[in-house]
Amino acid sequence: xxxxxxxxxxxxxxxxxxxxxxxxxxxxxxxxxxxxxxxxxxxxxxxxxxxxxxxxxxxxxxxxxxxxxxxxxxxxxxxxxxxxxxxxxxxxxxxxxxxxxxxxxxxxxxxxxxxxxxxxxxxxxxxxxxxxxxxxxxxxxxxxxxxxxxxxxxxxxxxxxxxxxxxxxxxxxxxxxxxxxxxxxxxxxxxxxxxxxxxxxxxxxxxxxxxxxxxxxxxxxxxxxxxxxxxxxxxxxxxxxxxxx
Amino acid sequence: xxxxxxxxxxxxxxxxxxxxxxxxxxxxxxxxxxxxxxxxxxxxxxxxxxxxxxxxxxxxxxxxxxxxxxxxxxxxxxxxxxxxxxxxxxxxxxxxxxxxxxxxxxxxxxxxxxxxxxxxxxxxxxxxxxxxxxxxxxxxxxxxxxxxxxxxxxxxxxxxxxxxxxxxxxxxxxxxxxxxxxxxxxxxxxxxxxxxxxxxxxxxxxxxxxxxxxxxxxxxxxxxxxxxxxxxxxxxxxxxxxxxxxxxxxxxxxxxxxxxxxxxxxxxxxxxxxxxxxxxxxxxxxxxxxxxxxxxxxxxxxxxxxxxxxxxxxxxxxxxxxxxxxxxxxxxxxxxxxxxxxxxxxxxxxxxxxxxxxxxxxxxxxxxxxxxxxxxxxxxxxxxxxxxxxxxxxxxxxxxxxxxxxx
Numbered sequence: 209x210x211x212x213x214x215x216x217x218x219x220x221x222x223x224x225x226x227x228x229x230x231x232x233x234x235x236x237x238x239x240x241x242x243x244x245x246x247x248x249x250x251x252x253x254x255x256x257x258x259x260x261x262x263x264x265x266x267x268x269x270x271x272x273x274x275x276x277x278x279x280x281x282x283x284x285x286x287x288x289x290x291x292x293x294x295x296x297x298x299x300x301x302x303x304x305x306x307x308x309x310x311x312x313x314x315x316x317x318x319x320x321x322x323x324x325x326x327x328x329x330x331x332x333x334x335x336x337x338x339x340x341x342x343x344x345x346x347x348x349x350x351x352x353x354x355x356x357x358x359x360x361x362x363x364x365x366x367x368x369x370x371x372x373x374x375x376x377x378x379x380x381x382x383x384x385x386x387x388x389x390x391x392x393x394x395x396x397x398x399x400x401x402x403x404x405x406x407x408x409x410x411x412x413x414x415x416x417x418x419x420x421x422x423x424x425x426x427x428x429x430x431x432x433x434x435x436x437x438x439x440x441x442x443x444x445x446x447x448x449x450x451x452x453x
Numbered sequence: 454x455x456x457x458x459x460x461x462x463x464x465x466x467x468x469x470x471x472x473x474x475x476x477x478x479x480x481x482x483x484x485x486x487x488x489x490x491x492x493x494x495x496x497x498x499x500x501x502x503x504x505x506x507x508x509x510x511x512x513x514x515x516x517x518x519x520x521x522x523x524x525x526x527x528x529x530x531x532x533x534x535x536x537x538x539x540x541x542x543x544x545x546x547x548x549x550x551x552x553x554x555x556x557x558x559x560x561x562x563x564x565x566x567x568x569x570x571x572x573x574x575x576x577x578x579x580x581x582x583x584x585x586x587x588x589x590x591x592x593x594x595x596x597x598x599x600x601x602x603x604x605x606x607x608x609x610x611x612x613x614x615x616x617x618x619x620x621x622x623x624x625x626x627x628x629x630x631x632x633x634x635x636x637x638x639x640x641x642x643x644x645x646x647x648x649x650x651x652x653x654x655x656x657x658x659x660x661x662x663x664x665x666x667x668x669x670x671x672x673x674x675x676x677x678x679x680x681x682x683x684x685x686x687x688x689x690x691x692x693x694x695x696x697x698x699x700x701x702x703x704x705x706x707x708x709x710x711x712x713x714x715x716x717x718x719x720x721x722x723x724x725x726x727x728x729x730x731x732x733x734x735x736x737x738x739x740x741x742x743x744x745x746x747x748x749x750x751x752x753x754x755x756x757x758x759x760x761x762x763x764x765x766x767x768x769x770x771x772x773x774x775x776x777x778x779x780x781x782x783x784x785x786x787x788x789x790x791x792x793x794x795x796x797x798x799x800x801x802x803x804x805x806x807x808x809x810x811x812x813x814x815x816x817x818x819x820x821x822x823x824x825x826x827x828x829x830x831x832x833x834x835x836x837x838x839x840x841x842x843x844x845x846x847x848x849x850x851x852x853x854x855x856x857x858x859x860x
Contacts, residue, residue, distance in 0.1 A: 260812050282816055283815045283819060283821070286815070294813070294816075298807065298810050301772075303828065307827065340831075361817070361818065
């Protein structure tokens with residue numbers, strides 16, 4: 209059974225079609241990568257899977273662990289085991305990173321100890337937890353903070369939106385290792401432009417999204433190399449002849 | 454003392470420039486005289502109401518208390534260890550005791566400013582006098598409670614606070630009513646004098662009633678190297694509250710900060726803000742107001758920064774959150790630069806809860822209602838008050854308790 213599958217999914221935002229007949233299946237235990245030019249629909253796909261209401265599903269379905277989640281609310285989907293690390297999360301004054309962690313860890317017997325461990329994993333001091341969520345965080349802090357919340361949540365399927373963008377070499381090393389460890393027994397879908405994260409995370413399959421459609425799917429490193437060498441023009445040709453790479 | 458009683462009498466019907474105009478004759482002046490008693494012996498319903506505004510009847514973590522109910526001073530006292538370091542008594546007693554106090558009386562606020570200041574001069578009902586003597590660092594707070602237990606009463610207090618050179622203190626003032634009180638008028642005149650090197654953190658919590666009117670008039674004089682921090686919380690319904698305190702940063706390196714957290718409910722009409730006049734070299738000011746308007750409440754959030762010295766700086770932040778289509782928030786930030794070199798800035802934003810924030814929190818497993826509640830609670834975060842840990846936790850508890858009933 210697939211962990212997550214998206215069947216013939218077409219989505220509109222403010223009446224504009226942004227995903228068109230997308231088919232994608234991520235088997236349990238696999239990590240898939242999404243490539244594609246800017247505004248091709250990659251983040252939109254993640255937001256649709258999350259159930260954000262401004263992403264209107266006009267046809268198709270989304271299934272998670274055998275459950276049709278197409279019409280579920282975001283928090284219901286999250287409680288089923290879907291997690292997300294956002295690319296540009298909003299700042300929320302007065303709501304602390306600690307509030308999010310406490311919510312995820314409240315049923316754990318040694319929550320405080322767990323909190324300390326998670327902070328150490330991502331090089332955070334405990335004082336950082338009393339910062340307002342995402343307010344004036346550096347690029348590296350944003351990415352690590354997103355991961356901290358994922359580690360506390362422990363979802364069985366995690367979506368990572370450009371975990372490697374805007375991050376320095378050292379932070380990338382920390383983030384890469386954490387993601388790789390976390391994904392070992394889990395399924396995931398990650399978006400990356402230049403593929404730096406793939407130095408740390410072994411991905412099983414890649415898909416290229418062009419203008420809201422899956423142009424092709426195949427081996428991640430091979431597709432990345434092709435994109436880096438020839439850009440997306442090559443993939444656009446694929447879209448026309450629906451050839452596998 | 455006001456120079457001319459005639460001038461005060463002329464102001465008896467003079468409406469305030471802001472806020473709904475009130476008919477003073479709609480309130481009663483008579484209240485039963487109450488005997489003094491230890492704070493710990495106060496009736497339970499009075500002690501419980503006072504606790505909600507930060508006043509502890511057990512005086513735990515407090516070094517002194519002033520407690521006034523209606524027109525009676527029920528308690529005034531402080532720990533023996535502080536004799537010779539602080540003074541705390543009613544202003545009625547202080548004015549009799551110290552001839553020099555007349556030089557501080559109505560010095561910063563004109564008694565004929567409006568009908569409420571005139572009322573306070575002509576029908577004055579005590580208030581607190583707090584003085585911290587020179588070179589004293591008082592690390593635990595003093596508390597003052599102004600309580601109304603007679604329905605429909607008009608209570609007019611005139612408070613004076615003097616922090617002598619190089620002294621530090623914290624004061625918590627709680628103003629509230631008995632649960633049986635629905636209507637009344639509280640006028641509070643407060644004059645603060647911070648002398649050279651003085652530091653004062655003044656935290657005021659208001660908890661009135663649906664049909665209650667409040668008109669505080671406050672002014673602060675901040676001298677060389679002195680710092681005044683004013684924190685204000687008002688989270689419960691009120692019929693109308695209008696206040697526009699002013700701080701004169703007269704001294705070199707003088708600083709004033711006003712932080713307010715306001716929750717408008719029911720038909721509350723809340724008109725508040727702060728003015729800071731930067732007069733001294735290196736003077737600094739900051740005004741931060743976070744206001745949430747629900748139901749049919751109306752909130753006017755004002756701020757005025759006046760730069761009168763070329764080396765002065767101030768910032769004003771007003772954030773308003775509308776959680777009801779029938780409420781409104783009018784943010785009015787004003788900057789007046791009178792001399793080049795002064796740096797004044799403001800940011801004001803009014804809006805509803807950002808959808809993006811709700812979605813983000815739902816992606817962290819909170820339901821939509823829980824997400825909205827978290828965001829509104831976050832808006833009322835007392836970290837902006839910059840209080841020491843213990844006091845901050847106490848204020849957080851008060852806000853959380855109040856928010857529980859509201860959200």
